[in-house]
Amino acid sequence: MSNASTAAGRYADAFDARAPALPGHRLAWLRDMRRGAIDAFSRSGFPTPRHEHWKYTNVAPIEKRAFELEAPSSRITPAGGPGAHVPKGCASPCLVFVDGRVDHDLSDVRALPSGVRIEDFTHVVEHDSGFLEDRLGRIVPAERTAFTALNAAFMDAGAVVRVAPNTDAGAPVHLVFVCGSPECERAYHPRIVIAAGAGARVAVVEHFVGYDDAVYLDNVVTEVEVAEGAAVEHYKVQRASTTAYHVAALQAKLAAGASFHSWAVSLGARLARHDIDVTLDHEHARCSLDGLYVANGRQHVDFHTNVEHVAPQCESREYYKGIAGGRGRGVFNGRVHVHPHAQKTEAHQTNRNLLLSRNAEIDTKPQLEIHADDVKCSHGATIGQLDEQMLFYLRTRGIPESTARGMLTYGFARDVVERINRPDLRETIGTAVLAHLPGGDGLREILE
Amino acid sequence: MDTPNAEVDALVRREYQHGFVTDLESDTVPPGLDEDVVRLISRKKGEPEFLVEWRLKAYRHWLTMAEPRWANVDHSPIDYNEISYYSAPKSKEDGPKSLDEVDPKLLETYEKLGIPLEERAALAGIAVDAVFDSVSVATTFKDKLAEQGIIFCAFSEAVREHPALVEQYLGTVVPYTDNFFAALNSAVFSDGSFCYIPKGVRCPMELSTYFRINAAKTGQFERTLVVADEGSYVSYLEGCTAPVRDENQLHAAVVELVALEGAEIKYSTVQNWYPGDENGVGGIYNFVTKRGDCRGDRSKISWTQVETGSAITWKYPSCILRGDHSVGAFYSVALSNLRQQADTGTKMIHLGRNTRSTIVSKGISAGRGQNSYRGLVQIGKGAENARNYTQCDSLLMGDRCGAHTFPYMEVRNPSANVEHEATTSKISDDQLFYCRQRGIGEEDAVSMIVNGFCKEVFRELPMEFAVEAQKLLEVSLEGAVG
Numbered sequence: 001m002s003n004a005s006t007a008a009g010r011y012a013d014a015f016d017a018r019a020p021a022l023p024g025h026r027l028a029w030l031r032d033m034r035r036g037a038i039d040a041f042s043r044s045g046f047p048t049p050r051h052e053h054w055k056y057t058n059v060a061p062i063e064k065r066a067f068e069l070e071a072p073s074s075r076i077t078p079a080g081g082p083g084a085h086v087p088k089g090c091a092s093p094c095l096v097f098v099d100g101r102v103d104h105d106l107s108d109v110r111a112l113p114s115g116v117r118i119e120d121f122t123h124v125v126e127h128d129s130g131f132l133e134d135r136l137g138r139i140v141p142a143e144r145t146a147f148t149a150l151n152a153a154f155m156d157a158g159a160v161v162r163v164a165p166n167t168d169a170g171a172p173v174h175l176v177f178v179c180g181s182p183e184c185e186r187a188y189h190p191r192i193v194i195a196a197g198a199g200a201r202v203a204v205v206e207h208f209v210g211y212d213d214a215v216y217l218d219n220v221v222t223e224v225e226v227a228e229g230a231a232v233e234h235y236k237v238q239r240a241s242t243t244a245y246h247v248a249a250l251q252a253k254l255a256a257g258a259s260f261h262s263w264a265v266s267l268g269a270r271l272a273r274h275d276i277d278v279t280l281d282h283e284h285a286r287c288s289l290d291g292l293y294v295a296n297g298r299q300h301v302d303f304h305t306n307v308e309h310v311a312p313q314c315e316s317r318e319y320y321k322g323i324a325g326g327r328g329r330g331v332f333n334g335r336v337h338v339h340p341h342a343q344k345t346e347a348h349q350t351n352r353n354l355l356l357s358r359n360a361e362i363d364t365k366p367q368l369e370i371h372a373d374d375v376k377c378s379h380g381a382t383i384g385q386l387d388e389q390m391l392f393y394l395r396t397r398g399i400p401e402s403t404a405r406g407m408l409t410y411g412f413a414r415d416v417v418e419r420i421n422r423p424d425l426r427e428t429i430g431t432a433v434l435a436h437l438p439g440g441d442g443l444r445e446i447l448e
Numbered sequence: 449m450d451t452p453n454a455e456v457d458a459l460v461r462r463e464y465q466h467g468f469v470t471d472l473e474s475d476t477v478p479p480g481l482d483e484d485v486v487r488l489i490s491r492k493k494g495e496p497e498f499l500v501e502w503r504l505k506a507y508r509h510w511l512t513m514a515e516p517r518w519a520n521v522d523h524s525p526i527d528y529n530e531i532s533y534y535s536a537p538k539s540k541e542d543g544p545k546s547l548d549e550v551d552p553k554l555l556e557t558y559e560k561l562g563i564p565l566e567e568r569a570a571l572a573g574i575a576v577d578a579v580f581d582s583v584s585v586a587t588t589f590k591d592k593l594a595e596q597g598i599i600f601c602a603f604s605e606a607v608r609e610h611p612a613l614v615e616q617y618l619g620t621v622v623p624y625t626d627n628f629f630a631a632l633n634s635a636v637f638s639d640g641s642f643c644y645i646p647k648g649v650r651c652p653m654e655l656s657t658y659f660r661i662n663a664a665k666t667g668q669f670e671r672t673l674v675v676a677d678e679g680s681y682v683s684y685l686e687g688c689t690a691p692v693r694d695e696n697q698l699h700a701a702v703v704e705l706v707a708l709e710g711a712e713i714k715y716s717t718v719q720n721w722y723p724g725d726e727n728g729v730g731g732i733y734n735f736v737t738k739r740g741d742c743r744g745d746r747s748k749i750s751w752t753q754v755e756t757g758s759a760i761t762w763k764y765p766s767c768i769l770r771g772d773h774s775v776g777a778f779y780s781v782a783l784s785n786l787r788q789q790a791d792t793g794t795k796m797i798h799l800g801r802n803t804r805s806t807i808v809s810k811g812i813s814a815g816r817g818q819n820s821y822r823g824l825v826q827i828g829k830g831a832e833n834a835r836n837y838t839q840c841d842s843l844l845m846g847d848r849c850g851a852h853t854f855p856y857m858e859v860r861n862p863s864a865n866v867e868h869e870a871t872t873s874k875i876s877d878d879q880l881f882y883c884r885q886r887g888i889g890e891e892d893a894v895s896m897i898v899n900g901f902c903k904e905v906f907r908e909l910p911m912e913f914a915v916e917a918q919k920l921l922e923v924s925l926e927g928a929v930g
Contacts, residue, residue, distance in 0.1 A: 052518065340848065355862045358829070368853040370872050373844035377872040383827075383859045384866070 007063045008045045012038055014069050015153055021070075023156055024125040029133050037142035037152035046146050053145075056331040056363045057273055057302040062245050067187035067217050069154055085178045085209045087237070089428030093118055094174035099181050100157045100188050106176075115164030116202070118173055121191055124160045132160070135193055139223040140251045145275070147247045151189045151221040158191040161204055165197035165227070172203040172235070172422060180214025180241055187217040194222070196230040198255075203233040203422060210241030210268065217245045218269075224252035224260065228282075231259045233421060237429055239436070240268040242297060249275040256282035256311075263420055264291040265429065266301045267436040273302045281310035288317040292416040294436050295328025295360065302331035309342040312372075318349040321416050323409060324360035325438040334379065335367040342372050349379040354412050356385065356405075356438060386412075403446070406439025413437060479532045483507060486635050489534050493604045493639075496611050499618075506624035506634030513628045519791040520820040520852055521760050523733065526698060533636045533669070593651075599644040600655055603671050606642035613644055617675050621704035621741045621768070629700040630737040633669045637702070640670035645680035645711070654910050656685040672703040676711035678744065683714040685913055699758075701736045709744030709771065714752070716909055718917055721757035726786045726815070731759025738765035742774035742800075750777035751794065752908040754917040759788060764822065766795035769803035769831075776805040779905040783921060784817025784849070793823035793840075793854075798831040798864070809840040810902050812921075813849035820852040827864040834861060838868040843901055845874065845894075895922045 015038045024030040046063040047054040086096055086106055095118055096106035102120045109118045124132055142152035159175045179188055196202050208218055218240060226232045232252070240246045246269040252260045266272045278287045293301040307316045322330035336347045353362040366379040386408045394404035413433055420426040434440045434447070486507045490500045515526070593600050599610060607614050624634035645651055676682055699721070705713050715738075724731025734757075740749035751765035761784075767776030778794035796805035811819040821840045842851035853870045875897050883893035899906070899918055906914045 343847070353859075355859055355864065357862055360862065361858070361860045363856070363858045365854065365856045366868065366870070367855075368842075368870060368872060369850070370842070370844065370852065371850040373847050373849065373874045375844070375872060375874075378870060379853070380867075380869040381855070381857060382867045383857060383864065385862050385864075 008042045010066065011150065011153075012042050018069055018154070022154065023122040024129060027125070027129050027133075030125070030129070030136075033137055033142065034153045037149045040143040041146055041149035041153065044143075044146050044149070053304065053333075056329075057271070057300065059247075059271070059273075061271060062217060062247070065185060065215070065217075068184045069187055085211070086176050087207050087209060087239075087428065087432065089424065090174040090176055090205075090207065091171065093171065094176060095120065095159050096176045096178065097157055097190065098178045100179070100186070100190075102157070113167065113170055115167035115200075116169045117160070117162040119160045121158035121160055121193075122156065131162075132193070135195065135223065135225065136191070139225060139253050140221050140249055140277075144249065147219050148221055148249050150187075151191060151219050151249075154187070154189040155191040155221070156189060158193075161192075161194045161202065163196045163200040163202045163230075166199040167197065167201075169200070169202035172205050172233075172425060174205045174207065176207045176209070177218065178209055178211075179218055180210040180216045180244060185215045187219060189219050190221075192220070192222040194224045194232060194234070196226050196232050198227040199229045200227070201231045203235065203425075205235040205237065205425065208238045208240050208246060208268070210239075210244050212241055213243050214241050215243050218247065220246075220248040222248070222250040224250065226252060226254045226258040226260050228255040229257045230255070231261075233261045234263070235420070235425060235429070236262075236264040236274075237432060238264070238266045238268055238272060238274070239432060240272070242268060242270055242299065244269050246272040248273070249277075251277040251279070252287070253279050254282065254285035254287065257284045258282070259285070260287040261421065262287070262289045262291075264303070265416075265433060266291075266293040266303070267433065269301075270298065271300045274304070276303070276305045277308070278306070278316065279308045279310060280314035280316065281308070283311045283313045285311065286315045289320070290318075290416055290419045291320045292413055292433065293320075293322045293330050293332070294413075294433075295322070295324045295326075295330045296436070296438060297326045297328060299326075299328045300331075301329070302333075304333045304335075306335045307337070307347065309336070309338040309345045309347060312341060312343045312345065314342065315346045316348075318351075319416065319419065320351045321413065322351070322353040322362060322364075323356065323413065323437070324353070324362050325356035327357075327359045329361045329363070331362075332364040332381075333367065334365075335369070336377060336379070338368075338370040338372050338375055338377065340371040343374040345372060345375040345377065347375070347377045351379075351381040352412075353381075353383045354385065354409065355383055356409070402439055403442050406437065406443045409437055409439060410434060410443055480529045481507075481531070481533055481636065485533055489636055489638065492534065493607070495604075495607055498611075498615055499607060502619065502624070503635050506631050507636075509625055510628070510631035510635055513631055515628050519762050520818065520822070520854070521762060521789040521791050523760055523789075526733070528632075531698060534638060593653075596649050596652065597646040598649060598651055599642065601642055603637070603640040603642045603673070606673075610642075610644070613675070614642065614673070617673055617704070617706055619704075621706060621739050622702050622737050627737060629735045630702050633671060633700050633702045633737070637669045637671040640672045640701070642672070643674040643682065643684065645676045645682045647677045648679040649677075650680065651682040654683045654685050656687070668697075668699050668701070670701040672701070673706075674704070674713055674715070675706045676708065676713050676747075678708045679710040681712045683716070683910060685716045685910060687718040687720075687913070698733045699735065701738075703736070703738040703765075705740035705749055707740065707742050707744065707747035707749050707774075710746045711744065712748040713740060714750050715740070715765070716913055717751075717753040717755075718913055719753065719755045719757050719761070722759075723757050723786055723788045724759040731788070732757065734758035734761045734763065736763035738763060739768065740766065740776070741768045742771050742776065742803075744774075745771040745800070746773045747771050748775040748777075750779070750908070752779040752905065753781070753792075754905070754909070754913075754921075755780070755782040755790060755792060756921060758790075761788075761790040761792055763792050764794055766797070767805065768797045768799065769805065769834075770799050772800040773802045774800055775803070777908075778805075778807045778809070779908045780809045781812070781902045781905045781917070781921070782810070782819055782821075783812045783814070784819045785814045786817065787815070788817045790818070791820040791822055793821045795824040796826070796836060798825075798827045798834040798836070801830070801832040802834070803831055804835045805837075807836070807838040807840070808904050809838075810905055811840070811842040811851055812845070812898065812901070813842065813851045814845040816846075816848045818850045818852070820854060821870075822854040824856040824858070825866055825868070827859040827861050827866065829860045831861050832863050834864045836864075836866045838866075840868075840870045841901070842870070842872040843875065843898065844872065
């Protein structure tokens with residue numbers, strides 16, 4: 001316990017020092033929110049594996065490191081500049097953050113359809129705080145976890161995406177976070193707010209990329225509000241540097257008849273933890289959650305999804321796949337909670353895992369909690385390896401074993417990529433996935 | 449959904465059939481627990497030194513532990529100092545030698561329970577070692593078993609007659625440090641059954657014990673130990689019913705199974721303790737630790753259980769698949785009606801090469817019952833080619849019950865194959881309509897569908913248990929669907 005209290009104390013001290021410089025310090029409500037959050041964090045400290053939600057993911061390495069909470073005064077950018085790190089295919093509209101600050105040169109949010117606003121979080125705090133006052137912390141309460149509390153206390157960057165009722169935002173909105181200052185070990189606390197008005201349609205892509213060998217912490221919170229009949233697609237491509245830590249919480253709240261599609265891939269980071277929560281508290285809301293996680297080398301990836309079926313007649317589908325090789329470890333926890341009275345619920349979940357090496361590990365826990373009787377719920381989980389017969393088939397066709405393994409692994413991952421609704425995104429994200437797969441390098445030549 | 453008719457209603461509200469209390473003088477120690485009580489229990493049973501020491505170690509360890517809170521159950525706190533830890537039916541000092549010497553009142557109780565000891569034993573070919581509260585009062589067919597070298601007796605007798613065997617195996621599967629309730633049991637266990645099957649012997653009959661909880665406020669802490677030596681086979685049955693009691697009664701048993709090379713143990717349970725009334729008053733707290741150790745190569749342990757009783761059931765019969773090519777199986781039907789809460793499942797720990805396990809769990813929730821499946825499948829680093837298949841299905845009847853699944857899968861070997869699937873649904877109107885239009889009454893139709901749902905598990909039960917289990921389900925579910 002003493003460790004937790006010292007780490008908590010360190011963050012509390014840092015907060016006292018940093019608070020006056022944080023965005024919106026003049027706003028009483030925001031000051032109170034931040035203060036409440038840091039107090040909640042001081043009380044809870046970082047979670048330990050004794051917490052059921054953190055059973056398989058030990059955040060002690062994050063706790064031990066003394067991350068800087070302030071942007072460094074001077075900026076030294078590595079060769080090629082941050083622009084080189086912006087993923088290919090991030091066309092307009094796109095908002096690029098370099099080292100925790102919006103980079104106007106790399107961003108392009110000029111030609112937007114009317115009714116669509118994509119703004120820097122700090123800008124909205126200064127000029128339109130009323131909008132945030134009604135929303136911040138309403139979907140992801142600050143005290144949810146130690147990490148959401150830290151984010152609420154320190155949030156100083158991020159994006160606000162607003163789409164007016166009955167507006168189609170058109171092309172996907174790209175939010176790119178290039179992180180990792182080479183000078184110091186920093187913690188970033190971006191906050192993303194997505195609000196789709198009634199009947200609106202929008203797709204948002206979050207990219208997280210990092211400089212090689214940089215050690216830093218991304219601690220992201222995304223709040224998504226989907227109004228009546230609106231449809232939001234959320235894509236997340238996590239390619240943080242393999243020495244970094246990535247913790248993210250996403251929660252969507254759906255109104256009647258709304259739909260939400262989350263698609264996430266976790267490729268980078270030494271330790272990555274993703275919490276995805278969807279609350280279906282009005283009738284006829286639908287959500288689908290798709291994801292892919294790859295743990296290679298010494299990587300540790302953890303996905304916790306949670307769907308709350310509060311209202312009747314809602315539908316949720318979930319499809320997650322995981323690949324663990326090297327000394328990697330993949331963790332999946334998918335919870336579906338059907339509340340009393342949520343009759344006619346349909347909830348299906350699938351989790352498949354590929355365990356490729358002797359020192360890798362997969363821990364999965366699909367979880368159903370059902371309090372209504374007229375429901376159709378199912379889940380399935382498997383852990384296995386590449387099919388020896390398929391391998392043999394490829395080998396008989398003269399394909400070297402390593403390539404054959406790469407092909408089958410890619411085939412395993414590919415059907416998650418196929419679930420991306422937008423063809424252009426499918427292309428670019430598919431390429432990124434291939435680059436991170438075990439044996440993917442050899443395959444690229446064949447496929448291109 | 450229609451409301452159940454009055455007749456059905458009456459059936460549901462019917463008093464617990466087996467609810468009665470035999471008026472016996474009990475030799476009960478005052479409530480409360482300290483080292484003296486532990487010593488007293490041990491002295492009363494005339495136990496050797498090693499067991500007294502073991503009990504005391506367990507008691508001291510228990511003091512350092514906290515009651516677990518993680519289970520998906522809800523109950524008022526248990527005051528462990530309110531419980532009396534020993535209760536033996538008063539009898540002649542040396543105890544009864546044969547059925548004639550057994551207290552007629554005890555025999556009467558068995559009659560009411562439908563266990564005509566002598567007849568049933570003879571007819572069904574079952575040796576019954578009946579546990580009435582804490583002391584075994586009758587053992588049958590012992591001689592017949594003894595011919596083959598099989599030891600099947602009350603635990604306290606085994607301690608006296610075969611201390612070496614008990615010392616060798618006691619606590620090797622469930623150590624006293626294992627969990628809160630196992631530690632408590634180790635300290636104060638009253639009696640139970642002991643069974644040893646020698647090398648290469650196939651036990652000629654199904655071994656059976658009946659547990660009863662009788663004297664008010666006496667928690668029962670049975671301890672069962674089954675050891676199957678190399679190449680042997682045994683099928684063991686355990687069944688229970690209990691009288692109506694208003695206060696919750698704690699039941700914390702420990703069952704240890706050891707299967708050596710090539711041995712097979714089949715352990716079947718039908719549990720029908722008093723579930724409490726529709727307001728959740730009364731009923732048994734059933735916090736049990738059951739674990740089997742496939743210690744030798746090619747050994748096999750299977751657990752089959754039908755759980756219809758108890759206010760709270762909290763048990764996870766597990767298999768440690770230590771030997772190469774060993775096999776573990778778990779077949780379960782758990783029913784929770786009224787305000788019953790069941791948090792049950794299994795653990796399959798794969799350590800040896802080519803180990804296989806199968807889990808089939810069927811949960812039925814009705815009324816305001818809460819049913820959770822909690823299971824762990826763990827594949828160790830050295831468990832080459834391990835296989836697991838898990839299926840857990842839930843059937844919901846009524847809109848105020850709940851069905852939950854918490855399966856944990858931890859795999860550390862790339863040659864492992866682990867599959868889990870779970871479904872939750874209700875009895876469909878189509879199925880009911882189909883039966884109804886063929887002239888089958890609604891009650892019968894429901895019971896038929898439920899039986900079909902549980903078929904895979906019932907199939908694993910020994911014949912006489914399968915019949916009893918179907919009856920139990922029918923009785924427990926009457927009127928649950930309207």
